[in-house]
Amino acid sequence: xxxxxxxxxxxxxxxxxxxxxxxxxxxxxxxxxxxxxxxxxxxxxxxxxxxxxxxxxxxxxxxxxxxxxxxxxxxxxxxxxxxxxxxxxxxxxxxxxxxxxxxxxxxxxxxxxxxxxxxxxxxxxxxxxxxxxxxxxxxxxxxxxxxxxxxxxxxxxxxxxxxxxxxxxxxxxxxxxxxxxxxxxxxxxxxxxxxxxxxxxxxxxxxxxxxxxxxx
Numbered sequence: 001x002x003x004x005x006x007x008x009x010x011x012x013x014x015x016x017x018x019x020x021x022x023x024x025x026x027x028x029x030x031x032x033x034x035x036x037x038x039x040x041x042x043x044x045x046x047x048x049x050x051x052x053x054x055x056x057x058x059x060x061x062x063x064x065x066x067x068x069x070x071x072x073x074x075x076x077x078x079x080x081x082x083x084x085x086x087x088x089x090x091x092x093x094x095x096x097x098x099x100x101x102x103x104x105x106x107x108x109x110x111x112x113x114x115x116x117x118x119x120x121x122x123x124x125x126x127x128x129x130x131x132x133x134x135x136x137x138x139x140x141x142x143x144x145x146x147x148x149x150x151x152x153x154x155x156x157x158x159x160x161x162x163x164x165x166x167x168x169x170x171x172x173x174x175x176x177x178x179x180x181x182x183x184x185x186x187x188x189x190x191x192x193x194x195x196x197x198x199x200x201x202x203x204x205x206x207x208x209x210x211x212x213x214x215x216x
Contacts, residue, residue, distance in 0.1 A: 007079050008100075014079075015072040015101040019108020019125065023064025024049040025115050027057050037118055044112075045120030047155050047209065062124065069105055069128040076101025095133060095174065099182040102129040106189055121193040123159045126186065130166060137169040153208040156197035163190030 025044045028036035032053060037044050039052040046065065050058050080097040109125045111117040127145070131138040144165055145158035152158075170183035191198075200206035 011076045011079050011097070011101055012104045014075055015104035016108040016113075018068040018072040018075075019105040019110075020112035020114055020119075021064060021068045022109060022112050022115060022119050023061035024120060025112070026064065027060050028053065031057065042118075043121060044115065044118055045122075046124050051209075065109070065120070065124045066128045068109075069102070069125045070132065072101045072105035073098045073129065073132045092174075092176065092179075095176075095179060098129075098133045099170075099179055099186070102126075102133065103182050103185050105129070106186055110189060110193055121159065122190050123155075123162065126162065126166070126190055129186065130162075133170070134173050136173050137166065140169045141165050149209070154201065154206055155209045156194050156206060157201060160191055160194050160198060160201075163187040163194070166190070 022044050024036050024046060028034055028049060034053075036049050036052055040048045042048070046058070046061055049061050077094045077097040080100070081093055106122045106126055106129065108119070109122050110119045112119045123145075127138075127142060130141045141162045144161045147158075148161055149155060149158040164187060166187035167180060167183035171180050174180075197206060
């Protein structure tokens, strides 16, 4: 039993530290020498990075935030997979491990310990997590995001939709209470990180996304 909980603790810490590997902060602070959190919305995320700096380094940020989610979930499944067999239904063990690692990876992205707990809002990493947990979840989450974004040009509107849709689809696909709880944490974290955007959307003064970087 203690070995199982040791593995659970390892996955939680490992996934959290993976999440802390924030592409926007690392690229802006250590390559561009100009912390993205000192510009625009102050958010350490992909959208603020693109609006502030633009350029090809945006793809480095995308790669960092996508890869860390993939690594966190793959390691989580590898470490907890065999351990979960005796505790959970065998056909669900990988899903439990993916959701569990996903929660801590997103927490690390949103509140990175090495960057004064000032991280991003988790949309790209959360989107990668949705792809890895189940393609049906990903289709609805990504599809809804793209439709709302393309129609409104509000990244935040599509992002809030993903936070709400994620636990709904998790329940529709799995009908499992443990997964639902973890999905609510994941989706709730996304919505919570967008609370200021929600206020601006309601007030009608949210910034629309432009594919052209703003002039300095």
